[in-house]
Amino acid sequence: MPRGRRSVHPHLSRSRRGRRGRGRSAVTTPASLYVDPASQSWVERRPGVHWKTLWEEGDRRAVLIRYDAGAVIPRHRHLGDEQIWVLEGSVTDDTGTCPAGGYARRPPGCLHTVTSDNGALVVALMSGSTEPC
Template identity: 40%
Template sequence: MTHPKTPLPFTLSPEMIEGDSADWRQLREGVVLRTLFEDTDSGYSVGLIRYQPAACVPLHRHIGDEHIYVLSGSQQDERGIYATGSYIYNPEGSQHSVSSQDGCLVLVHWHKPVQFIGD
């Protein structure tokens, strides 16, 4: 969902979290994204990412800051395991790979898109 320069107020409802499968796009096998806000000029975006059990996102570098809030389940990277309720900050220039043993749903804010390494 791309918003105009002056966006309207926005609320994330439980229905949007569940959402129709048409509202989600596949990022990787077992990993889907629902974009909630996107500013194409700056690269800033907000979205929900759902990981199926054992799904992963390969090594990538953050071109801008990333903020993640784990809504359900857990995800992990090279620094640890993050359970429901965890907040994760990945600063510009950091890199990691992400996986979820049991599946999870996260809310993510990206200041710029990520760059996959070796992709």
């Protein structure tokens, strides 16, 4: 490479690369989305299971889920993907328990029942829907 030239990623167009000393690039990008869950009301989706939708686009969403002690989500099949991070408490399904600080993934086709003996607070990223079994 000639002296004084910077390497530029080959997949970026010249307009995305920007130039030193000439201001910002002309390309606009989506802005970050910040959500204050405290400003939202809990919606009871099932007895003892409450949601706050943090983000939703098409069939993809991010939700904050609060399980009351003893809550049960009846047996269902995931048609899309679900990833959860347990912030407080724990949730249990047919294959194990996910405690506070834990992560679990339910791939498309996963069939399970979810319970929370002592309650839990969970962040879930989901695509697709579920169907009862």
